[in-house]
Amino acid sequence: MAPIPGSGLAKGLAVTLRTMTKKSVTAQYPDAQPDLPPRTRGVIGLFEENCTVCMLCARECPDWCIYIDSHKETVPAATPGGRERSRNVLDRFAIDFSLCMYCGICIEVCPFDALFWSPEFEYAETDIRDLTHERDKLREWMWTVPAPPALDPGAEEPKELATARKTADKLAAQQAPPATEPHADEQARAAERPTRPQGDSKQQTDQPAPQTDQPKPGQEGRE
Numbered sequence: 001m002a003p004i005p006g007s008g009l010a011k012g013l014a015v016t017l018r019t020m021t022k023k024s025v026t027a028q029y030p031d032a033q034p035d036l037p038p039r040t041r042g043v044i045g046l047f048e049e050n051c052t053v054c055m056l057c058a059r060e061c062p063d064w065c066i067y068i069d070s071h072k073e074t075v076p077a078a079t080p081g082g083r084e085r086s087r088n089v090l091d092r093f094a095i096d097f098s099l100c101m102y103c104g105i106c107i108e109v110c111p112f113d114a115l116f117w118s119p120e121f122e123y124a125e126t127d128i129r130d131l132t133h134e135r136d137k138l139r140e141w142m143w144t145v146p147a148p149p150a151l152d153p154g155a156e157e158p159k160e161l162a163t164a165r166k167t168a169d170k171l172a173a174q175q176a177p178p179a180t181e182p183h184a185d186e187q188a189r190a191a192e193r194p195t196r197p198q199g200d201s202k203q204q205t206d207q208p209a210p211q212t213d214q215p216k217p218g219q220e221g222r223e
Contacts, residue, residue, distance in 0.1 A: 038146045040119035041102045045142035046093055046135055050114040053088035057106035057115060065099035066106060067092060067132075093135040098128050116145045 027034060036042075053070040069092035075085045107115045118141045125131050 036119045036121075038119070038149070039117070040121075041104065041117055042119045042121040043097065043123060043133075043141050044095055044100075044107065044138065045116045045118045045145050046138035047114050047116065047142050048090055048093065048135055048139060050112045051090050051093065052112055052114075053090055054111065056109045056111065060105050060109045062103065062105065063099045063101055065096040067094045067096070090135070093138065094132055095138065096132040097123070098131040116142065118142070118144045119146065120144045 053068060055068060058064075058066040058068050068090070070088045070090050072086045073089050075087055077084055104117065107117060120141050123131075123133070
């Protein structure tokens with residue numbers, strides 16, 4: 001059956017009329033900020049105090065968009081006679097967001113929790129070369145990272161907390177003074193010692209001591 005001429009136009013106009021009668025749901029950005037979910041992948045925040053310059057994030061990045069520079073410093077011995085140690089000091093940590101594919105591998109492989117997802121997305125630039133953000137900017141985004149969700153009350157306790165609690169209990173048990181127990185010989189003597197009835201002991205304590213006519217020392221020679 002051949003289509004009726006103008007039926008497509010009529011359908012399109014019907015859709016337009018139905019849309020015109022509905023309430024608009026357009027968010028007036030930037031006056032109204034969007035309500036983003038907590039796990040939004042906006043930018044990557046850096047908590048540089050936790051960074052040990054292990055280079056895992058830079059090595060695992062598929063796009064090689066993380067740039068890290070560091071130098072070594074000698075740490076003096078903490079105790080007399082100890083040896084000096086060396087540690088890495090972070091000089092530069094930058095991410096080129098024009099290359100970043102937002103895969104999150106760098107955040108997953110970081111063993112010291114130095115990288116976090118931030119829902120911040122307002123970092124557009126007019127020049128693509130300005131999309132390489134240094135560690136100062138990455139640290140500012142760190143304070144926009146939402147708090148982690150609360151644990152499920154029925155979930156199992158994390159292994160880290162269980163291990164730490166067991167270690168603390170062992171240390172407390174080792175530092176506690178041992179309980180003083182009577183010696184085995186003293187316990188045996190106490191068991192062999194005869195017990196007197198309670199009434200007899202009371203009578204003996206209530207009665208006065210008997211007086212004797214025995215001469216006192218020094219009077220025997222006079223008599």
